[in-house]
Amino acid sequence: MSFASSLIISPNVEISPSIFGFLDSVRDGSQILDSSRFFSRNRAANLMNKKQKRVNHSHSIELKYPILCQGGYGSVIAASMVANPAGEMAVSAEERVYNVVMKQAALVKRQLRTAGELDVKPDIVLPGTLSLLNEAYDRCGEVCAEYAKTFYLGTMLMTPERQKAIWAIYVWCRRTDELVDGPNASHITPSALDRWEARLEDLFQGRPFDMLDAALADTLTKFPVDIQPFKDMIEGMRMDLRKSRYKNFDELYLYCYYVAGTVGLMSVPVMGVAPDSHASTESVYNAALALGIANQLTNILRDVGEDARRGRIYLPQDELAQAGLSDEDIFAGRVTDKWRTFMKNQIKRARLFFDEAEKGVLELNKASRWPVWASLLLYRQILDEIEANDYNNFTKRAYVSKAKKLLALPMAYARSLLSP
Ligand SMILES: CC(C)=CCC/C(C)=C/CC/C(C)=C/CC/C(C)=C/[C@@H]1[C@@H](COP(=O)(O)OP(=O)(O)O)[C@]1(C)CC/C=C(\C)CC/C=C(\C)CCC=C(C)C
Ligand SMILES: [Mn+2]
Numbered sequence: 001m002s003f004a005s006s007l008i009i010s011p012n013v014e015i016s017p018s019i020f021g022f023l024d025s026v027r028d029g030s031q032i033l034d035s036s037r038f039f040s041r042n043r044a045a046n047l048m049n050k051k052q053k054r055v056n057h058s059h060s061i062e063l064k065y066p067i068l069c070q071g072g073y074g075s076v077i078a079a080s081m082v083a084n085p086a087g088e089m090a091v092s093a094e095e096r097v098y099n100v101v102m103k104q105a106a107l108v109k110r111q112l113r114t115a116g117e118l119d120v121k122p123d124i125v126l127p128g129t130l131s132l133l134n135e136a137y138d139r140c141g142e143v144c145a146e147y148a149k150t151f152y153l154g155t156m157l158m159t160p161e162r163q164k165a166i167w168a169i170y171v172w173c174r175r176t177d178e179l180v181d182g183p184n185a186s187h188i189t190p191s192a193l194d195r196w197e198a199r200l201e202d203l204f205q206g207r208p209f210d211m212l213d214a215a216l217a218d219t220l221t222k223f224p225v226d227i228q229p230f231k232d233m234i235e236g237m238r239m240d241l242r243k244s245r246y247k248n249f250d251e252l253y254l255y256c257y258y259v260a261g262t263v264g265l266m267s268v269p270v271m272g273v274a275p276d277s278h279a280s281t282e283s284v285y286n287a288a289l290a291l292g293i294a295n296q297l298t299n300i301l302r303d304v305g306e307d308a309r310r311g312r313i314y315l316p317q318d319e320l321a322q323a324g325l326s327d328e329d330i331f332a333g334r335v336t337d338k339w340r341t342f343m344k345n346q347i348k349r350a351r352l353f354f355d356e357a358e359k360g361v362l363e364l365n366k367a368s369r370w371p372v373w374a375s376l377l378l379y380r381q382i383l384d385e386i387e388a389n390d391y392n393n394f395t396k397r398a399y400v401s402k403a404k405k406l407l408a409l410p411m412a413y414a415r416s417l418l419s420p
Contacts, residue, residue, distance in 0.1 A: 093254035154371025264288030271368035287360020294353035333394030373412035
């Protein structure tokens with residue numbers, strides 16, 4: 001991606017007067033994320049395993065995302081409630097995220113009941129706005145094509161309404177990511193993120209700030225997309241500003257949910273569930289969440305060296321220690337047997353999340369499955385490439401060749417024809 005194109009989509013939140021100048025219209029609405037509902041202890045379930053075992057939830061809840069045990073990863077039971085140093089019981093990231101998933105699923109079900117069928121609502125168009133909106137959506141499509149070509153191609157089978165909506169969501173996510181990853185990242189402060197969130201709230205209330213926001217505001221009138229995953233993605237960016245180490249997988253899981261699991265939750269209401277699917281809405285959302293987590297874990301494993309050069313280590317510190325590794329080993333970038341063993345386990349875990357995601361793709365509307373399969377197959381191949389590089393993710397970038405990318409498209413298409 002070129003620096004220039006990155007600037008074009010860079011959100012115009014006030015980050016530094018010297019760069020963008022002061023923008024009166026971006027209100028300083030430091031909305032505080034309502035996290036109280038996250039911490040409800042009444043709900044817990046197993047996201048990654050259909051058995052969903054529940055035991056006395058005031059003390060311990062069995063969850064089964066793949067965590068490290070002596071012999072590697074597996075379907076290991078982990079307590080979701082852990083005592084913090086003060087001896088208080090804290091709720092695990094998995095449980096917090098599960099609450100969001102349940103809320104999203106409930107929202108879609110409610111809309112299904114009231115609308116009869118989850119489909120596109122009619123446009124209410126003021127004279128002149130339609131062409132502006134079309135322009136806005138076209139621009140979203142261009143940005144998407146420039147940043148994520150294969151995925152963009154995959155959206156070609158979707159209905160025009162769904163396609164445009166996914167592009168608009170993509171652009172909002174990309175702009176949010178640009179805030180902390182783009183050329184102006186060093187100027188981003190928590191209050192700039194607060195302003196970006198205030199702008200999000202405005203957009204959800206039908207007051208978009210610019211053309212690209214207007215496309216998303218229009219999408220919201222057509223699909224039952226909730227604000228929570230969007231707010232949570234911004235929360236992930238806040239997390240990136242304040243921390244560069246993750247104590248354990250629970251912390252890393254929450255980060256992965258914020259920056260990528262949220263994408264799954266935003267996309268499903270647009271992509272739609274197949275009319276002949278018998279899967280529960282919750283299970284489809286769980287799969288969507290799993291794909292986001294799998295993608296982000298893969299992204300992290302691919303970029304270990306690059307992140308370390310920025311002083312960041314997105315790997316569970318306790319698992320590194322168990323493997324006999326320290327931050328210094330990562331900064332030194334030596335591929336040792338200890339590192340290979342550690343990486344094998346991390347890759348195994350990421351693949352478990354991809355496996356979980358696969359179950360849900362079949363349940364999506366047929367026309368929406370292609371881009372999802374394409375993204376799943378392509379991202380999962382990055383793990384194969386890390387193995388092919390003999391786990392040197394310090395100085396070698398695991399990269400899926402153009403030929404393999406092209407091959408993934410017909411493969412994804414063939415899979416999208418399979419019925420649930
Ligand atoms: C069909 C489809 C894939 C739709 C998703 C479209 C969409 C809205 C994508 C937004 C992606 C985005 C810009 C996220 C911002 C945060 C971020 C950058 C996350 C990383 C993406 C990879 O990007 P990249 O390699 O460019 O990363 P760098 O910034 O360069 O480091 C992520 C790794 C996460 C992306 C997560 C997804 C694409 C989740 C996809 C899940 C679904 C679409 C749900 C599918 C449904 C079922 C039932 C499985
Ligand atoms: Mn990024």
